[in-house]
Amino acid sequence: MANTTTKRGLIARYGALLKRPSTVAMGVILALGFIAGVVFWGGFNTALEMTNTETFCIGCHEMEDNVYQEYKETIHYSNRSGVRATCPDCHVPKDWTHKIVRKIQASQEVWGKLTGFINTRDKFLDHRKEMALREWQRMKESDSRECRNCHNFEYMDFSEQGKRSVSMHSTALASGEKTCIDCHKGIAHHLPDMDGVEGWH
Amino acid sequence: MKKLATLLFAVLASCLAGTAISDTGGLNSLRGSTDLDKVRQADDMKRIPRDRETFERDYLHQPPLIPHQVRGYVVDLNSNKCLSCHSWTNYKKSGATKISMTHFATRDGQTLADVSPRRYFCMQCHVPQSDAKPLVDNSFKTVDALDGK
Numbered sequence: 001m002a003n004t005t006t007k008r009g010l011i012a013r014y015g016a017l018l019k020r021p022s023t024v025a026m027g028v029i030l031a032l033g034f035i036a037g038v039v040f041w042g043g044f045n046t047a048l049e050m051t052n053t054e055t056f057c058i059g060c061h062e063m064e065d066n067v068y069q070e071y072k073e074t075i076h077y078s079n080r081s082g083v084r085a086t087c088p089d090c091h092v093p094k095d096w097t098h099k100i101v102r103k104i105q106a107s108q109e110v111w112g113k114l115t116g117f118i119n120t121r122d123k124f125l126d127h128r129k130e131m132a133l134r135e136w137q138r139m140k141e142s143d144s145r146e147c148r149n150c151h152n153f154e155y156m157d158f159s160e161q162g163k164r165s166v167s168m169h170s171t172a173l174a175s176g177e178k179t180c181i182d183c184h185k186g187i188a189h190h191l192p193d194m195d196g197v198e199g200w201h
Numbered sequence: 202m203k204k205l206a207t208l209l210f211a212v213l214a215s216c217l218a219g220t221a222i223s224d225t226g227g228l229n230s231l232r233g234s235t236d237l238d239k240v241r242q243a244d245d246m247k248r249i250p251r252d253r254e255t256f257e258r259d260y261l262h263q264p265p266l267i268p269h270q271v272r273g274y275v276v277d278l279n280s281n282k283c284l285s286c287h288s289w290t291n292y293k294k295s296g297a298t299k300i301s302m303t304h305f306a307t308r309d310g311q312t313l314a315d316v317s318p319r320r321y322f323c324m325q326c327h328v329p330q331s332d333a334k335p336l337v338d339n340s341f342k343t344v345d346a347l348d349g350k
Contacts, residue, residue, distance in 0.1 A: 074273065162251045164269065164286075167296060186275065186282075194280040199291070201284035201316075 048103065054086035060113060063087075066124050070190045077188075090146045090188065091135070098145075129192035136181055144180035151180065231336045247331035255298070256330065259343050264326035265298065271329050276322055283323040284316065 008016075050056060058064040068087075071077050076085045093099045118124040139146065153173060158166045172178035183199065185191065194200035235241040249270050256266040274282040284300075285291060292299035304320035305312050 162269070164252065164295075186280065187273065191275065191280045193278075199285055201281050201288050201290075 048099075051103070052088045052092055052099075054088070057087040062113070062118050062124065066118075066121070067189050071188050074188050085150070089149070093142070093145060094149055098142075132185075132189075132192050133197075136185060139181040140179060147180040147184075247333050249329045249331050257343075258347055259341070261344065261346065267324075267327050267329040269329065271324070276324065281321065281323070287323075288316070 058068045076090075078084070092102055112118065116123075118127055153169075156169060158170055161169065168178075168183065172182075173180075185194075185197070185200075232241070232244070249272075251270055253268045255268050258265065276283060286295035286297040287300050289299055291297070300316065300320075304316050305314075307313060307317050308319060
């Protein structure tokens with residue numbers, strides 16, 4: 001048997017090896033693939049989660065000096081029960097597919113950082129409205145998905161809400177005609193010039 | 202010489218007066234007495250009830266009081282949260298009291314198409330109410346027209 005094998009050509013031998021690979025080689029390749037998979041996937045997700053923290057967000061002065069300072073005065077940062085939301089809770093979707101889509105879009109923001117798009121207070125204020133409009137649009141399109149991660153309409157107790165809240169929540173919100181962000185703009189950050197925004201004077 | 206004596210007396214008197222004032226121990230106000238160089242402990246924040254019935258007015262031309270919480274309601278150059286409900290465009294939908302006609306007039310009596318700038322900052326006159334105890338006794342009575350009789 002051994003003699004016949006050696007007599008065959010180089011290509012034929014490789015062909016035979018591919019058809020019937022040695023079990024050890026198979027094992028090694030599988031094991032390496034598995035380990036590489038774990039390392040890459042784990043590393044990718046770890047890196048992804050690292051960028052998904054408030055510390056990372058306010059690592060840039062653009063976020064820390066502007067939106068974060070305003071946010072600290074609002075109810076989602078400081079309140080009676082001490083439950084709070086961090087930047088990604090509202091600005092990054094929770095489920096994987098939508099998160100990846102948003103993260104890829106956010107790579108544009110890295111370019112903005114590198115080119116200094118909003119690196120001064122004046123520049124930030126100049127662009128505040130377009131950035132706010134974009135984020136409101138995103139929230140409206142997703143039916144305020146990130147709000148609803150915590151605020152579930154199904155479990156709202158109208159008897160615990162104020163009169164004004166009930167009158168809006170039991171009608172426009174219940175029917176799906178409006179979504180959270182339609183009314184709750186400017187609850188976490190200062191507002192831009194609201195001229196031309198629906199519902200604002 | 203007489204002048205010098207007067208000056209000396211004045212300086213001496215002011216020194217004495219100075220010690221006398223510091224001896225009395227500071228500032229007296231309706232909120233108690235505190236030494237001038239100390240910062241007084243602040244009172245607890247007053248809680249404002251979430252929603253209540255509208256308040257009766259106590260005198261003619263009193264700016265109506267706000268019967269709800271206004272935490273986070275910003276009124277500035279960019280936006281006016283009050284007008285989201287109380288403006289003439291929005292009051293019917295929101296069921297809020299509409300702002301008065303007078304708020305469209307400038308101080309020269311010219312009526313504008315929108316809220317006059319001098320009336321824009323709502324909470325200069327309209328304020329929410331907490332259940333705070335009055336600092337001094339008050340025997341104020343409303344005029345007959347508002348007495349509800």
